[in-house]
Amino acid sequence: xxxxxxxxxxxxxxxxxxxxxxxxxxxxxxxxxxxxxxxxxxxxxxxxxxxxxxxxxxxxxxxxxxxxxxxxxxxxxxxxxxxxxxxxxxxxxxxxxxxxxxxxxxxxxxxxxxxxxxxxxxxxxxxxxxxxxxxxxxxxxxxxxxxxxxxxxxxxxxxxxxxxxxxxxxxxxxxxxxxxxxxxxxxxxxxxxxxxxxxxxxxxxxxxxxxxxxxxxxxxxxxxxxxxxxxxxxxxxxxxxxxxxxxxxxxxxxxxxxxxxxxxxxxxxxxxxxxxxxxxxxxxxxxxxxxxxxxxxxxxxxxxxxxxxxxxxxxxxxxxxxxxxxxxxxxxxxxxxxxxxxxxxxxxxxxxxxxxxxxxxxxxxxxxxxxxxxxxxxxxxxxxxxxxxxxxxxxxxxxxxxxxxxxxxxxxx
Amino acid sequence: xxxxxxxxxxxxxxxxxxxxxxxxxxxxxxxxxxxxxxxxxxxxxxxxxxxxxxxxxxxxxxxxxxxxxxxxxxxxxxxxxxxxxxxxxxxxxxxxxxxxxxxxxxxxxxxxxxxxxxxxxxxxxxxxxxxxxxxxxxxxxxxxxxxxxxxxxxxxxxxxxxxxxxxxxxxxxxxxxxxxxxxxxxxxxxxxxxxxxxxxxxxxxxxxxxxxxxxxxxxxxxxxxxxxxxxxxxxxxxxxxxxxxxxxxxxxxxx
Numbered sequence: 001x002x003x004x005x006x007x008x009x010x011x012x013x014x015x016x017x018x019x020x021x022x023x024x025x026x027x028x029x030x031x032x033x034x035x036x037x038x039x040x041x042x043x044x045x046x047x048x049x050x051x052x053x054x055x056x057x058x059x060x061x062x063x064x065x066x067x068x069x070x071x072x073x074x075x076x077x078x079x080x081x082x083x084x085x086x087x088x089x090x091x092x093x094x095x096x097x098x099x100x101x102x103x104x105x106x107x108x109x110x111x112x113x114x115x116x117x118x119x120x121x122x123x124x125x126x127x128x129x130x131x132x133x134x135x136x137x138x139x140x141x142x143x144x145x146x147x148x149x150x151x152x153x154x155x156x157x158x159x160x161x162x163x164x165x166x167x168x169x170x171x172x173x174x175x176x177x178x179x180x181x182x183x184x185x186x187x188x189x190x191x192x193x194x195x196x197x198x199x200x201x202x203x204x205x206x207x208x209x210x211x212x213x214x215x216x217x218x219x220x221x222x223x224x225x226x227x228x229x230x231x232x233x234x235x236x237x238x239x240x241x242x243x244x245x246x247x248x249x250x251x252x253x254x255x256x257x258x259x260x261x262x263x264x265x266x267x268x269x270x271x272x273x274x275x276x277x278x279x280x281x282x283x284x285x286x287x288x289x290x291x292x293x294x295x296x297x298x299x300x301x302x303x304x305x306x307x308x309x310x311x312x313x314x315x316x317x318x319x320x321x322x323x324x325x326x327x328x329x330x331x332x333x334x335x336x337x338x339x340x341x342x343x344x345x346x347x348x349x350x351x352x353x354x355x356x357x358x359x360x361x362x363x364x365x366x367x368x369x370x371x372x373x374x375x376x377x378x379x380x381x382x383x384x385x386x387x388x389x390x391x392x393x394x395x396x397x398x399x400x401x402x403x404x405x406x407x408x409x410x411x412x413x
Numbered sequence: 414x415x416x417x418x419x420x421x422x423x424x425x426x427x428x429x430x431x432x433x434x435x436x437x438x439x440x441x442x443x444x445x446x447x448x449x450x451x452x453x454x455x456x457x458x459x460x461x462x463x464x465x466x467x468x469x470x471x472x473x474x475x476x477x478x479x480x481x482x483x484x485x486x487x488x489x490x491x492x493x494x495x496x497x498x499x500x501x502x503x504x505x506x507x508x509x510x511x512x513x514x515x516x517x518x519x520x521x522x523x524x525x526x527x528x529x530x531x532x533x534x535x536x537x538x539x540x541x542x543x544x545x546x547x548x549x550x551x552x553x554x555x556x557x558x559x560x561x562x563x564x565x566x567x568x569x570x571x572x573x574x575x576x577x578x579x580x581x582x583x584x585x586x587x588x589x590x591x592x593x594x595x596x597x598x599x600x601x602x603x604x605x606x607x608x609x610x611x612x613x614x615x616x617x618x619x620x621x622x623x624x625x626x627x628x629x630x631x632x633x634x635x636x637x638x639x640x641x642x643x644x645x646x647x648x649x650x651x652x653x654x655x656x657x658x659x660x661x662x663x664x665x666x667x668x
Contacts, residue, residue: 383579
C-alpha cells in the first residue's frame, strides 16, 4: 500500500515538474550564445547548461528560480567593469562556473555573485578569481555555499573586499570553500543560525573569519592559516567553535583567535599552532574553553582582566614562549585540569593530577606586558631566577591565577 | 707560531680537564635529547649550557692554563721568537682545543636531533663564546702575576657577564621605564657578549612571541640580516679587542 502511495505521489508531483521544466543550452555552437538571452526566455525551475567558452556580458541579473550549470568550466568575465551575477530570486542554483573580474567600487560593493534578499540559493563548486567581493549575501536565508574556490590578489585592506560576505542573513551553510587573498576570508555581520564547516581560509589580508553581531552560529573543522590577523569573533553570543586549526597567524596585532565582548561561547578541540597569540580574550564571559592544544605560540592565551566566569579546562599548553598572560590583578576565571609542559610538580598518588598547584602566569610575562623592552632580557639567567622565585612564592603575580589540578600528561599526544 | 699552536693544542687535548669537559657536554646533550620528548625543551636547556657553562669553563681553564704554562712561556721567550707569535700561538692553541671539545660534545647531538637552523645558531654562538672567553682569560692572566688573584678575576668576569650585567640592565629598565630607552637598551647589549649570543638564539627559539608587539623592537634590528651581521661583528670585536690588549701587555711584560 505504501509503495502504491509513493508511486502515486511520484506521478502527481515529480513527473509533471520534470515535464514542464525546460532545458536550455548555451554555447558557441548551441542555439543560444549568451546567458542573458536565455535568461529572458527561461521560466522558473528551468535548467540552463553553459558550455565551455568566454562570456563577457556585463551584469547578469537572475530574477527567476533557475539552475545554471557550467560544463568544462565556462568563464563568466566582468572585465573589471561591473558586478557579475546579481541573484534576485529564491531557489537559484549556480554550479561549475568560473566567475572572474568584478569591478572595484567603494560605494555599492560589487561582487562576483551577489544575492539580494533571496532564499534557498545554492552556490556550489564554482571558481571565483580576482573579484572585489567573492560571494556577497544580503538578507538571504537557507543559502548553501559549498566547495567554491575563491581567490583574489589583494594588497591593501581598502582595495579588496571579502571572500564570502554575509550580512543580515539566517540559516546559511558555508561548507568546504577555499578562500585566499581577500580582505576577510569569511565575514559575518548580523547572521544567525548558520554553520561554517570544513573551509580553508588562508593568506587573507585581515581576518580569516570575521564575526560581528552574529549569534547562535557554529564553525567546525576549518583551517585558518597565515592570515593578517587570524580570526575575530566580536560582540556576539552563543557561538560554537569546534575542531578548527589556527596556524601561523603572525604579526604585531595578530592572534589565532581574537575574542572581544562575547558571551556563552564554547571553544572545543581546536588547535593553535605557531601564532603570535593563540587566543586573545577581552570582555569575554561564560565561555568554556576545553580540549584545545596550544603549541609553539608566543602567548598561548592572553586573557585580559575584563574577562569573567570563563572555564579553561583540559587544554594542552606545549612549548609556548608564554602559556598565559594577563593585564591586571583581577582573576575571575577558572583554570582546571590543564596540561602545562612547564609544570614541575609531582604526583605521589599516581592519579594523573599533580599534587602541587601550578601558577601558569610567569612574572616575566607580566613585566613584558607593561614594559615591552624587557623582552630583550628574556631567558637570561637573572630573569629565570626571578621567575623561579615567583613561582614558589607569588608576590607580584595574582596568587589566585592558579591551576589547582594540573595534569601530569597531555590530553592529546 | 704554528709549532707553538701544535704543542699547546696537543698538551691541552691530553689534559684530563678538557676530556672531562667534552664528556660532560656530550653526556648533557645526549641525555637531554633522549630524555625530553620535546626537542625544543632540550634546546632550551642547551642554550643555558652555551650561555653559562661554556664561558665559565673556558675562562677559568684558559686562565689557569696560562699560569701553569708560565715557565714554558719563559723558555719560549728566551728563544729567537717574536712575543706576538708566542702569544698568538697560545691563543690559537687554547681556542682550537676548546672549540674542538665543544663541537664534539655539543655539536654532534645538536646536528643530529635539533633542526638545522637552530643547531647552526647554537653551535656558532657556542664557538664565539669559547673564542671570546679564551681571549678574556688571556687578558686576565696577562694583567697579574698572582695566580689566585687572576683566577678570582676570571670568575668575576664570568659572573659579571652571566648575571650582574643583566641585573644592571633590568634595573636600568625599571628606573627609566617612562623614557624611550629601547634603542639605548639595544645599544647596551653590545657591551655583553653573553647577551648578544642570547638574543641571536632567542630569535630562533621564540619566533612566535617575537613576531608580536613586544618583540618588534629588537626583531626589527637583530632579525634583519644587517642586524645579524652587526651582532656577529660585535662578537668578533669581543674576541679581537681583549686579545689585542693582552698582546700589548705581554709584549712589554717583564717575565
